[in-house]
Amino acid sequence: MLEIRDLHVKFNNRDREAVGGISLTIHDGEIVGLGGISGSGKTVTAMSIAGLLPRKQCTYSGDILLNGQDLLHAKRSELRKLHGKEIGVVFQEPMSAMDPLMCVGKQVEEVLLIHTKLSDTQRKEKALEAMASVDLHDVEHVYNSYPHELSGGMLQRVMIAAAIVSEPSLLLLDEPTTALDVTIQAQLLALLKKLNRERGMSMLLISHNLNVMRKLCSRVAIMERGVLVEVGDTEEIYERPQHPYTKHLIESIPTRDRRLSW
Amino acid sequence: MVKPLVLEVQHVDAGYMEGGLLAGSKWFHQVLFDVDFTIRQGEILGLAGESGTGKSSLTRVILGMVEPSKGKVIHHTQKPQIVFQDPYSSLNPVYSAAWSVEEPLRILGGFSASERRRMVEEMLEMVELPRDCWEAKPDELSGGQRQRVSIAAALIQKPRFLILDEPVSALDVTIQAQILKLLLQLRRELDLSYLFISHDLNVIYQLCDRVLIMKAGRIVEQGDIEEVFNHPNEEYTRNLLAAAM
Amino acid sequence: MKRKMNGYLLAGIGITGIVLLFALIGIFWTPYLPTAMKYGRFQPPSLQHIFGTDNFGRDIFSRVLKGSGTTLAIALSTVSIGAVIGTLVGAVTGYFGGRIDDVLMRLNDALTAFPSFLLALLIVSLVGPGKKYSVVLALGLVFIPSFARVMRTEFASLRNRNYVTRARLMGAKTGWILFVHLLPNTIRVLLPAFTIGFNNAVLAEASMSFLGIGVTPPDASLGYMLSEAQGMLKAGPWYAVSTGCTIVLLIFGVGLIGEGLQILSREVS
Numbered sequence: 186m187l188e189i190r191d192l193h194v195k196f197n198n199r200d201r202e203a204v205g206g207i208s209l210t211i212h213d214g215e216i217v218g219l220g221g222i223s224g225s226g227k228t229v230t231a232m233s234i235a236g237l238l239p240r241k242q243c244t245y246s247g248d249i250l251l252n253g254q255d256l257l258h259a260k261r262s263e264l265r266k267l268h269g270k271e272i273g274v275v276f277q278e279p280m281s282a283m284d285p286l287m288c289v290g291k292q293v294e295e296v297l298l299i300h301t302k303l304s305d306t307q308r309k310e311k312a313l314e315a316m317a318s319v320d321l322h323d324v325e326h327v328y329n330s331y332p333h334e335l336s337g338g339m340l341q342r343v344m345i346a347a348a349i350v351s352e353p354s355l356l357l358l359d360e361p362t363t364a365l366d367v368t369i370q371a372q373l374l375a376l377l378k379k380l381n382r383e384r385g386m387s388m389l390l391i392s393h394n395l396n397v398m399r400k401l402c403s404r405v406a407i408m409e410r411g412v413l414v415e416v417g418d419t420e421e422i423y424e425r426p427q428h429p430y431t432k433h434l435i436e437s438i439p440t441r442d443r444r445l446s447w
Numbered sequence: 448m449v450k451p452l453v454l455e456v457q458h459v460d461a462g463y464m465e466g467g468l469l470a471g472s473k474w475f476h477q478v479l480f481d482v483d484f485t486i487r488q489g490e491i492l493g494l495a496g497e498s499g500t501g502k503s504s505l506t507r508v509i510l511g512m513v514e515p516s517k518g519k520v521i522h523h524t525q526k527p528q529i530v531f532q533d534p535y536s537s538l539n540p541v542y543s544a545a546w547s548v549e550e551p552l553r554i555l556g557g558f559s560a561s562e563r564r565r566m567v568e569e570m571l572e573m574v575e576l577p578r579d580c581w582e583a584k585p586d587e588l589s590g591g592q593r594q595r596v597s598i599a600a601a602l603i604q605k606p607r608f609l610i611l612d613e614p615v616s617a618l619d620v621t622i623q624a625q626i627l628k629l630l631l632q633l634r635r636e637l638d639l640s641y642l643f644i645s646h647d648l649n650v651i652y653q654l655c656d657r658v659l660i661m662k663a664g665r666i667v668e669q670g671d672i673e674e675v676f677n678h679p680n681e682e683y684t685r686n687l688l689a690a691a692m
Numbered sequence: 693m694k695r696k697m698n699g700y701l702l703a704g705i706g707i708t709g710i711v712l713l714f715a716l717i718g719i720f721w722t723p724y725l726p727t728a729m730k731y732g733r734f735q736p737p738s739l740q741h742i743f744g745t746d747n748f749g750r751d752i753f754s755r756v757l758k759g760s761g762t763t764l765a766i767a768l769s770t771v772s773i774g775a776v777i778g779t780l781v782g783a784v785t786g787y788f789g790g791r792i793d794d795v796l797m798r799l800n801d802a803l804t805a806f807p808s809f810l811l812a813l814l815i816v817s818l819v820g821p822g823k824k825y826s827v828v829l830a831l832g833l834v835f836i837p838s839f840a841r842v843m844r845t846e847f848a849s850l851r852n853r854n855y856v857t858r859a860r861l862m863g864a865k866t867g868w869i870l871f872v873h874l875l876p877n878t879i880r881v882l883l884p885a886f887t888i889g890f891n892n893a894v895l896a897e898a899s900m901s902f903l904g905i906g907v908t909p910p911d912a913s914l915g916y917m918l919s920e921a922q923g924m925l926k927a928g929p930w931y932a933v934s935t936g937c938t939i940v941l942l943i944f945g946v947g948l949i950g951e952g953l954q955i956l957s958r959e960v961s
Contacts, residue, residue, distance in 0.1 A: 510861060512857075526861070528858075528861065529857075529858065529861065531854040531857075531858075533854060536853045536854045536855065537854040537855055537858065538855055539853075539855045539873050539876075539877070540877065541876040541877055547855075550859065550862070550864075551862045554859070554862045554863055554864045554868065555862070555863070597858075600858065601858075604862065
């Protein structure tokens, strides 16, 4: 479905490559996690997939193929057609990802306005449907609300609705739960699982929170300093990490199995 | 043997005045309700709860920045120091790490320049900040290093008690683990008490001896860490724990 | 912090340097006595008088050297008054907020609302025109509000930083917080504002002298000389050109420095 082949990205003002040759495949209906600490290159990888790389300020090589279409070298105009339609993106901060002056419903259907020729009522119908599928209640009311009237958890649901309304084949999740409280976080993870199960939507989760990754992903890839140090089944990696860096990372996760003692 | 108390918070209510410019248009917005707990010497007390439950209001009350409208806060030692979550705004970007650590001594007064220098060096070594970072400005330091500087600046005043307001939440896991270890090490060496505030229950479990669970301005459950985590009495605590698993 | 020079800054310093050099030389030495009227009226520029002479037969180059110094001194002291008092007002209102903020900022608004030129005129006539530093005082006052507003915003946004809270918990006095913690952090906006203010001051002084309420003879500023030159554009155009160009050079140079500083502060943050 999504195939990254030997991706290199180097920013012009840096000495080190931000991404130093990574290859990763996401199959249909799979949730893959891309983890690592800040500065490991996971966000740059995500930007490359989403076509958000500042192309003039960096050099890049390799291939990113989404259902056979090249995302890395595609022209801006071609990319624009893919954006939203083939790839939905959910960001960390729902508040700053939304226009404060537009009611959220309109923002959910915006992508349809750009990519389809649906009528106003058809669009609204689709938007309400998407909003219902992310377990928002009283969708008519939420549709007409403004971002500041909703809680962080609700906003993130709206963001997910906006990302899936055009039924993209890949959902890119960039730290989607980091800004939320644990109980809300748990609900959202359950929702994402449900969407994956019911719609067979593939997802790529970018996160520094290895607990969240473990709960959601079937496979994980761990990045360090621009390269993938380990890729594999989630449980396999969490139980028996092979690479010393992964081991170190996994051991650093605060868990309830052991207490720190000193 | 029961250790001596460092802090007593007795049935505290607190809140803020809110409202417009006109005299009659203000109202009292209460955020803390009957908060009651103690901290003993050498103890790490965790404070858990979701955002907006009054955790930071509680720290403000303890630090004396907000007067409780009811109840009392009794400090049995000198006033505590605080380490904030955001290591970016905790240090003045204009000054070096060593300057920030030295600042409290200058404000306190009564130390010669060489005494100050010696104490700062001692402190920076204690928090294990690499020597070549001592004269660095905050924007040249990593998040973890900045947090070490903040801890040093708090500890140089020789408090018995430290409030740690989400001190590791902004850090990557590996750095987080290092800072937590440092905090435990410092507690042992200096016999400190901590009020450790976090939304991450797993971190609280790793570090704390006792825990307070807060919800909407009230403490809904408190007790020994193992007791609360393994046999929670309240529905809310159970939900919180389940979500964090 | 590594601070890289940029092109704007270098060019600005170079160009401003020329005028500064004029002023410095003018303090110690001028080729002729700037007030002596004995070199022949309306001599076009020549090797003896590189900028020519004016209607009274005075050497224009000597007058430009002296005038640059006067202009620089007036502009510098004017902005300094504005910057210092404006920073104090901004610091107090921004940091404390509340009632004192309301009162001072409304006063500030009132000052801003008044046409600044009219205000300066009013102050000059109150202090007494002709007095040597009435222009400086008048323009200085006029410059306070803009500095106060900029600095108030800065102080207000900085006062909630955690390092301020920490300092307060250490028992730091307000003065320490304002001047040791906050002031150095405002340099990034203060310096560009200072350069813009400086240019406005040069222009304001020039226009006031042009109207005859600024510098009075025998002193001469560039603006005063420009107003003199106006009457003899036909007979001695070189007078207007040389003084005008010096003003333009100064403003252009300082403007470049301001631009350079802004780029610098953007790069650093």
